[in-house]
Amino acid sequence: MQRRFRRFKKKMNQRFQNFLNLLALLFKLGFTLLLLFFVALFLISRPLNIFSDFFVNHSEETVEIGRLSEDEFIQRVEPTAKEVEQTHGVRPSLLIAQAALESDWGNSGLSKESNNYFGIKGSNGREYATKEYYEDEWENIQTSFKQYNSMEESIIDYANLIDNGTSWDANFYKEVKEAGDYKEAAYALQEAGYATDPDYASKLIHIIEKYHLYEMDH
Structure with missing residues (x-):
C-alpha cells in the first residue's frame, strides 16, 4: 500500500513539475510575443517618420540646390x-x-x-x-x-x-x-x-x- 502511495505521489509530483514547466514556458512565450508586438509596432510607425523626414529634408536640399543666384x-x-x-x-x-x-x-x-x-x-x-x-x-x-x-x-x-x-x-x-x-x-x-x-x-x-x-x- 505504501509503495503504491509513494508511486502515486511521485507521479503527481512529476505531473505538477511538468505543469510548472509548462507555465514557465507559456510565460516566456507570452513575454516574447508581447515584446515582439511592441518591436513590430515601433518598426511600423518609426520608418514612416524616418522616410518622411528624409523626403522633407531632401526636398528642402533640392530647392536650395536648384535656387538660382x-x-x-x-x-x-x-x-x-x-x-x-x-x-x-x-x-x-x-x-x-x-x-x-x-x-x-x-x-x-x-x-x-x-x-x-x-x-x-x-x-x-x-x-x-x-x-x-x-x-x-x-x-x-x-x-x-x-x-x-x-x-x-x-x-x-x-x-x-x-x-x-x-x-x-x-x-x-x-x-x-x-x-x-x-x-x-x-x-x-x-x-x-x-x-x-x-x-x-x-x-x-x-x-x-x-x-x-x-x-x-x-
Whole structure:
C-alpha cells in the first residue's frame, strides 16, 4: 500500500513539475510575443517618420540646390531680353529688373511652376496667393495668373504687352517705351499701374543700378 502511495505521489509530483514547466514556458512565450508586438509596432510607425523626414529634408536640399543666384538669373534672361529689344523696343534693363522682382530671381512658385516671370494675370490660368497694396495697406489675395511653356514665352508675352498695350488701350504703356532712360521707364510703368506696390519704380531702379543692367540698353 505504501509503495503504491509513494508511486502515486511521485507521479503527481512529476505531473505538477511538468505543469510548472509548462507555465514557465507559456510565460516566456507570452513575454516574447508581447515584446515582439511592441518591436513590430515601433518598426511600423518609426520608418514612416524616418522616410518622411528624409523626403522633407531632401526636398528642402533640392530647392536650395536648384535656387538660382542673381547673376545666373541675369545670364538666363539676357539673350531673350536683347532679342525683344530689337523686335519690340523694350529696354533689357527694365525687363530683367521686372523679371527679377516679380519672380524673386526665378525662384518663386509662379515662375517655377507656370513659367510666369512678370506676374501677368490671366482668367484661364492657375491661382496663386499674392499681395496687393490698397488704401495704404497690403492685402493677401488669391488670383489667377497666366501659364507659359517656357521662360522665353513669358518674356515675349510681356514684351507684347509693353509694345502693344492692353486689349482696351493700345497705348497703355506708350510712355514706358518712349521714356528717355530706365528711370523714366520705371516710373512710367508704375504710373500706368503695372503693380500696386508704391515703391515699385524705386525697387526696379535699385536692381538696374546694382547689377549695371543699364549697360545693356541701346
